[in-house]
Amino acid sequence: MLSYLLAIAIITxxxxxxxxxxxxxxxxxxxxxxxxxxFFAIGAYTSALLALSGVPLFASFCAxxxxxxxxxxxxxxxxxxxxxxxxxxxxxxxxxTVRIIIVSEKWLTNGVQGVPGIPRLFSSLxxxxxxxxxxxxxxxxxxxxxxLVMWRIIKSPFGRVIQAIRDNEDALKALGKDPARFKIQxxxxxxxxxGIAGAFYAHYITFIIPEQFVPLVTFYVWMAIIIGGVGxxxxxxxxxxxxxxxxxxxxxxxxxxxxxxxxEMASLRIGVIGLxxxxxxxxxxxxxxxxxxxx
Amino acid sequence: MTFAxxxxxxxxxxxxxxxxxxxxxxxxxxxxxxxxxxAGKSTLFSVISGFMPPSSGxxxxxxxxxxxxxxxTRARAGMVRTFQVPKEFSHLSVRENLMAAxxxxxxxxxxxxxxxxxxxxxxxxxxxxxxxxxxxFLRLDRVAETSAGLLSGGQKKLLELxxxxxxxxxxxxxxxxxxxxxxxxxxxxxxxxRELNGRGIGFFIIEHxxxxxxxxxxxxxxxxxxxxxxxGEPATVLADKAVRDAYLGGDA
Numbered sequence: 001m002l003s004y005l006l007a008i009a010i011i012t013x014x015x016x017x018x019x020x021x022x023x024x025x026x027x028x029x030x031x032x033x034x035x036x037x038x039f040f041a042i043g044a045y046t047s048a049l050l051a052l053s054g055v056p057l058f059a060s061f062c063a064x065x066x067x068x069x070x071x072x073x074x075x076x077x078x079x080x081x082x083x084x085x086x087x088x089x090x091x092x093x094x095x096x097t098v099r100i101i102i103v104s105e106k107w108l109t110n111g112v113q114g115v116p117g118i119p120r121l122f123s124s125l126x127x128x129x130x131x132x133x134x135x136x137x138x139x140x141x142x143x144x145x146x147x148l149v150m151w152r153i154i155k156s157p158f159g160r161v162i163q164a165i166r167d168n169e170d171a172l173k174a175l176g177k178d179p180a181r182f183k184i185q186x187x188x189x190x191x192x193x194x195g196i197a198g199a200f201y202a203h204y205i206t207f208i209i210p211e212q213f214v215p216l217v218t219f220y221v222w223m224a225i226i227i228g229g230v231g232x233x234x235x236x237x238x239x240x241x242x243x244x245x246x247x248x249x250x251x252x253x254x255x256x257x258x259x260x261x262x263x264e265m266a267s268l269r270i271g272v273i274g275l276x277x278x279x280x281x282x283x284x285x286x287x288x289x290x291x292x293x294x295x
Numbered sequence: 296m297t298f299a300x301x302x303x304x305x306x307x308x309x310x311x312x313x314x315x316x317x318x319x320x321x322x323x324x325x326x327x328x329x330x331x332x333x334a335g336k337s338t339l340f341s342v343i344s345g346f347m348p349p350s351s352g353x354x355x356x357x358x359x360x361x362x363x364x365x366x367x368t369r370a371r372a373g374m375v376r377t378f379q380v381p382k383e384f385s386h387l388s389v390r391e392n393l394m395a396a397x398x399x400x401x402x403x404x405x406x407x408x409x410x411x412x413x414x415x416x417x418x419x420x421x422x423x424x425x426x427x428x429x430x431x432f433l434r435l436d437r438v439a440e441t442s443a444g445l446l447s448g449g450q451k452k453l454l455e456l457x458x459x460x461x462x463x464x465x466x467x468x469x470x471x472x473x474x475x476x477x478x479x480x481x482x483x484x485x486x487x488x489r490e491l492n493g494r495g496i497g498f499f500i501i502e503h504x505x506x507x508x509x510x511x512x513x514x515x516x517x518x519x520x521x522x523x524x525x526x527g528e529p530a531t532v533l534a535d536k537a538v539r540d541a542y543l544g545g546d547a
Binding site: 149174 | 366367370375376378387391392394395396398400403404405408418461462
């Protein structure tokens with residue numbers, strides 16, 4: 001049981017890193033990124049492949065962050081010329097392109113068969129509780145670090161400018177500042193976080209296939225930050241935890257709802273989340289942790 | 296040192312909005328531009344400030360060509376504009392609006408934000424002081440902590456002027472600073488503009504409120520149907536027959 005809870009905790013913390021990045025992008029700069037999973041995939045494959053070729057894990061994790069961050073740079077350059085909804089579509093296309101490249105470049109990624117046998121974190125510890133605990137602890141430390149970095153950024157002059165961008169880009173240009181530079185940096189920073197999340201994922205699951213990096217992952221993260229409240233660290237945390245508890249917890253709900261098959265339960269789960277999203281956007285667009293005095 | 300727009304033309308789908316418009320003024324001048332709705336005044340502003348490329352023509356500022364430069368580059372060169380409909384940063388407070396406008400902040404660079412926290416802290420302190428000076432200069436003290444989105448129309452005009460000041464500009468382009476502003480506040484804004492002009496900051500002002508504008512500026516341009524109709528001292532220009540026909544409806 002403890003092992004199961006730890007597994008949920010680890011996945012939740014991985015999703016939290018994804019939520020932080022997306023929340024920073026949307027909540028502050030107003031970027032609608034539907035391709036977050038693409039950076040997650042780049043991080044996962046970069047670290048996995050490097051580790052399998054003998055690179056130490058610390059270096060492969062750093063490489064994952066850098067690769068994902070760099071991948072965001074051209075996306076930023078191209079997409080920042082586009083308005084919100086176009087940017088959303090371009091990023092969605094980007095993440096699908098990443099997945100299709102992973103499927104087709106078999107020499108590198110082993111295609112749909114995936115990459116097996118990825119080294120675990122803390123491989124010196126025996127498989128089981130101790131290694132899981134250590135992984136969860138490290139992830140928690142990384143999440144706390146990421147939250148501190150984000151907090152520092154939001155409260156800084158940089159944060160002031162990115163909030164100004166969300167409010168009015170033209171006004172900022174008229175004052176001599178270049179919104180593109182700030183947007184690209186935010187995009188690269190959150191992509192790097194997603195890359196680190198990907199590396200943790202790869203080395204925890206130890207087996208990655210392209211199917212794990214479908215757009216649904218991005219939309220789970222979106223759901224989490226909408227429910228929790230965009231642009232707030234607390235919102236990302238609450239939303240992610242609630243979503244994961246619900247996704248996992250609803251597996252057991254079938255025991256209490258008679259006459260529902262496993263497949264039907266999966267659909268029911270998505271249905272309930274969809275309903276929640278609609279209710280939230282209608283009645284509480286600022287999310288659970290949002291400012292209660294606004295809107 | 297001067298500001299000059301030379302032979303500016305701008306056409307949208309073949310429709311000429313600006314026809315060979317030329318304007319020039321010293322950088323410490325106080326110059327107005329009037330004209331009926333649709334004369335092309337705001338389009339001219341957009342072209343001058345780099346928000347819209349001209350079909351042809353040149354803009355020179357402080358001895359340098361501004362052709363092909365982005366809006367933000369032009370602003371950094373010292374030519375800052377405001378907008379007809381105020382574009383405040385609505386979720387930021389008035390003070391934060393002003394602070395966000397200041398150039399050269401180390402804290403806007405992620406590297407120095409994390410590696411030089413001391414410098415960032417000192418700059419923020421100094422910047423806050425500067426912002427508060429601008430706030431009391433513009434008499435916005437009572438709303439310093441208020442979200443800019445909640446200000447009245449006139450206060451937003453003042454805020455835009457304040458933000459422009461934070462950039463330490465040589466020339467401010469004001470787009471209808473008196474539109475929708477109550478008469479008392481208009482007097483207030485005019486007073487501030489005169490005071491700033493006395494400190495050497497130039498103003499180029501589009502305005503509908505003819506009365507206020509002629510009392511303020513030392514030189515006036517009149518635009519009609521995309522072209523400059525007249526220019527000169529306000530009194531002379533307003534006595535011009537063509538101007539009276541175009542702008543004042545002939546018998547005004």
